Amino acid sequence: MKARKVLSSITFRTIARYVVVLSATVFLLLAALYGYFTYTYFSDMSDSIVDELDTLELIYRGQSLPGVEQYIDDQRSDHAVDRYYYLVMDAQGAKVAGDLPSTSRYSEFSGGWLGFQMDLLELGASVDADFLARPVVFDDGYKAIVARNYADAVEKTGLVFRTLIRAMIATLLLGLIGGYFSASATLDRVERLKSELSTVIRGGPGQRLYVGKELGSVRELAVLMNDILNQMESLMQGVRRVSDNIAHDLRTPLTRMRNHLSVLRSGLDHSSGEEVENIIEECDDLLASFNALLRISALEAGSALSGGSKIELSTLLCDVVELYEPVAEEKGVKLLFETSQLQYCTGEVDLLFQMFANLVDNAVKYTPVNGVVEVRLQLRPPQGTAAGVNSIIIADSGPGIGLADRKNVFRRFFRVESSRGEQPGHGLGLSLVQAIVLYHRGSIELGNNNPGLQVRVKLPLATS
Amino acid sequence: MNILLVEDDRDVGDFICSELVSAGHSCVRKLNGEDGLREALCSAFDVLVIDRMLPVMDGITLIKTLRNGGSRTPILVLSALGEVDDRVRGLHSGADDYLVKPFSMAELLARLEVLHRRASIPVTGATTSLLVEGMQMDLLSQRVTRQGVTISLQPREYKLLEYLMRHAGQVVTRAMLLEHVWGYHFDPQTNVIDVHVSRLRQKIDKDFEPALLVTVRGAGYRLGPEAQ
Numbered sequence: 001m002k003a004r005k006v007l008s009s010i011t012f013r014t015i016a017r018y019v020v021v022l023s024a025t026v027f028l029l030l031a032a033l034y035g036y037f038t039y040t041y042f043s044d045m046s047d048s049i050v051d052e053l054d055t056l057e058l059i060y061r062g063q064s065l066p067g068v069e070q071y072i073d074d075q076r077s078d079h080a081v082d083r084y085y086y087l088v089m090d091a092q093g094a095k096v097a098g099d100l101p102s103t104s105r106y107s108e109f110s111g112g113w114l115g116f117q118m119d120l121l122e123l124g125a126s127v128d129a130d131f132l133a134r135p136v137v138f139d140d141g142y143k144a145i146v147a148r149n150y151a152d153a154v155e156k157t158g159l160v161f162r163t164l165i166r167a168m169i170a171t172l173l174l175g176l177i178g179g180y181f182s183a184s185a186t187l188d189r190v191e192r193l194k195s196e197l198s199t200v201i202r203g204g205p206g207q208r209l210y211v212g213k214e215l216g217s218v219r220e221l222a223v224l225m226n227d228i229l230n231q232m233e234s235l236m237q238g239v240r241r242v243s244d245n246i247a248h249d250l251r252t253p254l255t256r257m258r259n260h261l262s263v264l265r266s267g268l269d270h271s272s273g274e275e276v277e278n279i280i281e282e283c284d285d286l287l288a289s290f291n292a293l294l295r296i297s298a299l300e301a302g303s304a305l306s307g308g309s310k311i312e313l314s315t316l317l318c319d320v321v322e323l324y325e326p327v328a329e330e331k332g333v334k335l336l337f338e339t340s341q342l343q344y345c346t347g348e349v350d351l352l353f354q355m356f357a358n359l360v361d362n363a364v365k366y367t368p369v370n371g372v373v374e375v376r377l378q379l380r381p382p383q384g385t386a387a388g389v390n391s392i393i394i395a396d397s398g399p400g401i402g403l404a405d406r407k408n409v410f411r412r413f414f415r416v417e418s419s420r421g422e423q424p425g426h427g428l429g430l431s432l433v434q435a436i437v438l439y440h441r442g443s444i445e446l447g448n449n450n451p452g453l454q455v456r457v458k459l460p461l462a463t464s
Numbered sequence: 465m466n467i468l469l470v471e472d473d474r475d476v477g478d479f480i481c482s483e484l485v486s487a488g489h490s491c492v493r494k495l496n497g498e499d500g501l502r503e504a505l506c507s508a509f510d511v512l513v514i515d516r517m518l519p520v521m522d523g524i525t526l527i528k529t530l531r532n533g534g535s536r537t538p539i540l541v542l543s544a545l546g547e548v549d550d551r552v553r554g555l556h557s558g559a560d561d562y563l564v565k566p567f568s569m570a571e572l573l574a575r576l577e578v579l580h581r582r583a584s585i586p587v588t589g590a591t592t593s594l595l596v597e598g599m600q601m602d603l604l605s606q607r608v609t610r611q612g613v614t615i616s617l618q619p620r621e622y623k624l625l626e627y628l629m630r631h632a633g634q635v636v637t638r639a640m641l642l643e644h645v646w647g648y649h650f651d652p653q654t655n656v657i658d659v660h661v662s663r664l665r666q667k668i669d670k671d672f673e674p675a676l677l678v679t680v681r682g683a684g685y686r687l688g689p690e691a692q
Contacts, residue, residue, distance in 0.1 A: 251565075319647075
């Protein structure tokens with residue numbers, strides 16, 4: 001899986017393409033060089049053969065056959081590695097002098113050049129050698145052939161050629177392997193960035209990428225992403241701040257208005273007084289939602305709970321249930337509370353009370369007549385690495401919340417469409433609940449109670 | 465009531481002062497902590513209303529200084545901050561009550577009355593019974609009778625009635641009931657308290673004349689006729 005990912009990554013493909021093109025270029029260059037050297041080698045060789053023939057002819061003219069024989073013998077005893085081979089024949093084709101057999105089969109090249117193959121005994125070992133030769137005919141029918149062995153050169157160039165091919169394959173392989181590793185390293189860094197980004201998405205806008213170890217462009221990229229996150233966060237904060245500021249700034253004049261209204265009310269007759277009372281109630285409603293909004297923001301903006309006191313949850317929940325019992329009873333809803341032991345968490349009692357009160361309030365509010373609201377407190381003891389947790393379930397038999405809305409109900413001012421207008425509220429109750437739960441490092445989940453809504457709140461156990 | 469208000473916001477201060485005066489109290493106003501401290505030390509007041517955030521000397525320091533000097537005048541702290549933490553710190557510094565801005569004047573007045581009454585009635589040892597207009601509560605046996613008829617109450621109803629009887633004739637707000645009867649400081653979204661009060665009313669007022677438990681619109685409840 002990983003190998004496929006690496007092979008298809010852009011880094012690997014770029015490196016592979018580069019290595020192939022580089023090898024091909026190097027091959028072409030070396031081939032051209034080879035051609036050039038071969039050409040000059042053979043032209044040098046043929047020139048030297050022509051020179052040697054000229055020498056032989058000169059000697060023959062001056063000293064006749066014995067001189068030539070003498071010369072050839074001298075040359076042979078030289079034992080030079082790269083020497084000339086000779087054959088001198090009479091007009092009938094019988095060998096007169098030299099070290100080449102007269103029976104060799106020549107293949108004829110253009111321009112009077114001959115090529116032949118012959119077993120050459122050289123330092124005792126038989127070598128299959130290639131020769132380049134050129135004949136010359138002296139004045140009186142004698143014929144001489146001078147040849148040079150080029151097998152060495154061929155072998156050497158062959159060696160060079162094979163080495164070249166091997167080197168090229170090695171280059172290709174090493175390049176590809178290197179490419180694979182560097183691509184996988186790059187991929188790893190990208191994967192790391194990816195996983196960090198997904199933690200950022202999960203962990204909220206406050207999270208940042210860790211840049212510490214990165215270098216170069218990946219670092220720049222990470223820094224850039226962090227900048228984007230900063231910008232996003234400040235935008236989000238800006239939006240929140242604007243709504244907070246509105247709430248905050250409107251609170252004071254609204255209170256003043258409310259107070260003036262209450263002054264006004266005292267001087268009014270009954271029916272006008274009623275009107276003013278209603279306006280005052282509207283003001284109180286607005287103020288309550290502004291306060292709730294500011295409270296949510298304060299809870300979210302602050303860091304999680306520090307300090308706090310040890311709170312016994314069954315007592316707290318019992319108080320909440322008891323507070324709402326008359327309301328439930330009046331509505332014809334059964335409110336049940338189930339607990340089996342004392343359970344403690346650390347927190348702020350008023351906030352927790354507010355949270356559970358909101359949840360129970362909602363549950364009672366949305367449960368129809370003859371319905372049941374159950375509050376259950378359970379203890380999940382620590383298991384393995386999982387820390388123990390207080391689990392509180394508030395389940396009702398109301399209409400529940402559709403899957404699509406479950407995420408949204410925690411958003412500020414969100415109200416499930418069906419409850420709009422039917423039930424009073426600002427759509428801040430659950431936002432406040434969530435803010436309080438998170439403030440206490442807990443979690444909240446909505447589930448189906450078949451029928452109804454099941455709210456599961458988890459709060460960490462008190463440490464000590 | 466003779467009230468000292470230490471508040472740096474002129475608008476808010478003016479409003480509170482004029483409201484207190486129109487409610488029949490006298491009000492002295494100071495704009496910063498130091499002036500407030502000087503005034504509180506020089507003259508006698510029934511209740512002090514002190515803003516938390518004040519120039520020169522902040523409200524908490526002012527209260528601590530007063531308490532360290534032996535002053536026992538009831539103090540109510542006003543604060544724009546509404547965090548639970550602030551409330552606890554405010555009360556720890558020696559304040560008797562705490563109110564978050566913005567508040568309704570009715571809430572402030574009700575709380576000031578309660579503070580004043582509590583301070584002005586000398587603690588005469590252990591009170592064993594409360595009496596309001598023919599309704600008697602025996603605190604030892606926890607029995608309530610009205611015009612000789614025993615009224616049976618649930619524990620919470622009993623506590624609610626006890627609080628109302630202790631503050632008979634005064635306006636008691638819903639927030640005050642939550643704080644003192646239920647022991648939690650929170651903001652109920654709905655009329656929970658009203659349901660509790662109406663149940664209590666069923667028990668103590670239904671079969672009797674006159675009705676004792678009165679709803680004061682825009683403020684809260686009052687048991688018995690308005691105290692003079």
